[in-house]
Amino acid sequence: MKVLLIAIISLLCHLAFGQEGRSTVGDSPFARVESRRMGEGRIVIRQSPAVEQMMGHYIRNNRNMPGVEGYRIQLYSGTGAQARQEAQEVRTKLLSQFPDERVLVEYNAPFWRVRVGSFRHKHEALPLLKKVRDIFPNSYVVREPAIRLDDFNRN
Known part of the structure; x- marks a missing residue:
């Protein structure tokens, strides 16, 4: 048994x-x-x-992984005593022109950065970059290592 x-x-x-x-x-x-x-x-x-x-x-x-690789548009990057205030001013200025966009103000010592949008591919960011450059001529597309799927811009 x-x-x-x-x-x-x-x-x-x-x-x-x-x-x-x-x-x-x-x-x-x-x-x-x-x-x-x-x-x-x-x-x-x-x-x-x-x-x-x-x-x-x-x-x-x-x-x-916390998210997937994607792209954002960087509007501002600065250091120093006034960088935080300048970043907030850039954010406010952008939101007055583009109220539906998600704007991120990030601090990664010693830099304050302002970025907008969440795109899976670089070419998806280009139409917004074209519009944003009228206000922020030095803006450019940057690669973001981990964007949450919920954050991606929906067209």
């Missing part, structure tokens, strides 16, 4: 944990593709375990 019980437990463990390196159906794209639903065919993916581990590593790294 003990042998039968051990065999059943071993079989269940093998079924539950037998696919090394695989995540649950919700985590692994491979497991999602291979999972079967009623009325669907069966897909079997054969590849090196290293490919699956690399994909898992890529997924985990992306989940830990």
